[in-house]
Amino acid sequence: MAQMSFCDSRPADLHKKEKRAPLRTWANACIPKERRPPADSDETRGGHCKAEPERRWVRTRLPVSAEDGIIMDYAEQQGAVPTGLCGREEVALLLCLRGLHSLQVLVPSLLHHEMEVTMEKLGLIYDKTYAWDIFSDMMRNQSQYTFPSAELPRPFTDSTRAILVDWLIQVHEVFHFSEETLYLAVHLLNRALRQIKVSISNLQLLGVVCLFLAGKKEECLLPEVSELCYLMENGYSKKQLLRMERRVLCELKFDLSHCPPLHFLLISASIARCSDKVVWMARYLLELSLLESQCVVFQPAELASAALCLARRVLQEPPTPEGETAWCIASSLNVCSEPTRQRIMQILAVAAARAEGQDTRASLIKFSTAETLHVSSHPALRSAPHLLGLHCPPTRAQMREGAM
Structure with a gap:
């Protein structure tokens, strides 16, 4: 089932066939009959054909409503901008010669090219021909993964939810699940908490079931039900777990679809040519958003x-210069308003500054390894709120030390 989603990570060369040129590429190489020069024309006799007018991609009127704010499509029109300039060196040269306006004109064609290369490199698609269509669908459907309000039904609180999510991150690490599984599990948990009446005593069971369902969609190998019960110290039986699984599936109408914000992050970071440390730091901050109930109202992008x-x-x-050029191209994917971005950055900055003194430290430990470049222990995170002009409230540990 995990192999049916275009967003899944796929093992290499499982069904690899001989690569052939796509039919559309082959067809575009042939000149249509109505555009072929006459047989008796002067151009054909002289052996020289008049060059076709060059083309460029320009943004058209978007076929979406203003409130969506989604980049949907680009139209091909006649122009004088070379379509072959897809390299960073050529773009940097044009910036020096003509200024920023040249880059703005080139961005649509560059963006299409970069999207194809990026999504193919990340393993999100099989055929890069459909890269832009898939990304447009991701942007169009992401609003269904948000919630109108961050409030939780009683008797749950933001603190109990954060403790449960932190424990799920630890279980996720134990089973070596993919990152997509974690984001899907938390999304299912957010939906289930709002649609299913569950007591506090069954909250842990609900969290495990959401992780189990996410694993069934994203993973190839799953743990036994008895293993899940063991992780809960056998506080629940197999029958109770399977009954809760059936209940969650029915209440959610078997809809387990989700496009995680991690995919938007990796796509943007790859197009922007971000360094490994920036990517790992962004992934750490993004995972901290799973613990913050305020973040459920924001779209993944x-x-x-x-x-x-x-x-x-x-x-x-x-x-x-090359990095700023790449960042400018990646920024054209941004549909986030500046106030919204600043609000999310404030939430993440405060969460990162307080992570070391919190009881929920699973993500902090997870991103403190050499593999993740020790980004969670970076000293600048403690003063992250000050970079945004915020005052970071004291942590629980600091409050306990002050009381002593």
Whole structure:
């Protein structure tokens, strides 16, 4: 089942066939009959054909409502901008010669090219021909993964939810599940808490069931039900777990679809040519958003944009011309308004500054390893709120030390 989604990570060369040129590519190489020069024309006799007018991609009137704010499509029109300039060196040269306006004209065609290369490199698609269509669908449908309000039904609180999510992150690490499984599990948990009446005593069972369902959709190998019961110290039986699973599936109408903000983050970071440290820092900040109940009202692309911007601001890597050019191209994917981005960045900055003193430390420990470049222990995170002009409230540990 995990192999049916275009967003899934796929093992390489499982069904690899001989690569052939797509039919559309082959067809475009042939000149249509109505555009072929006459047989007796002067051009054919002289052996020289008049060059076709060059083309460029320009943005058209978007076929969506204003409140959606989604980049949907580009139309091909006649122009004088070369379509072959897809390299970073050529773009940087044009910036020096003609200024920023040239880059703005080239962005649509560059964006299409970069989207194809990026999604193919990340393993999100099989055929890069459909890269832009798939990304447009991701942008169009992401609003269904948000909630109108961050309030939880009684008797649940933000604190109990954060403790449960932190425990799920630990279980997720034990089973070595993919990151998509974690984001889907938390999304299912957010939906289930609002649609199913569950007591506090069954909250842990609900969380495990959401992780189990996410694993069934995203993973190839799953743990036994008895293993899940063992992780809950056998506080629930197999029958109770399977009954809760059936209940969750029925209440959610078997809808387990979700496009995680991680995919938007990786796409933007790849197009922007971000360094490994910036990407790991952004992934850490994005995972912290899972613990913050306030973040459920924001769209996945907005969360990814804010996490990437905050990571760049925290690390403050020296800018380069090629890096700024790539970031300008990636920023054209941004549909997040500046107030919304600032609001999310404030939430993530405060969460990162307080993470070390919180009881929920699973993400902090997870991103403190050498594999993740120790980003969670970066000293600049403690002063992240000050970078945004905020005052960071004291942590629980600091309050306990002050009381002593």
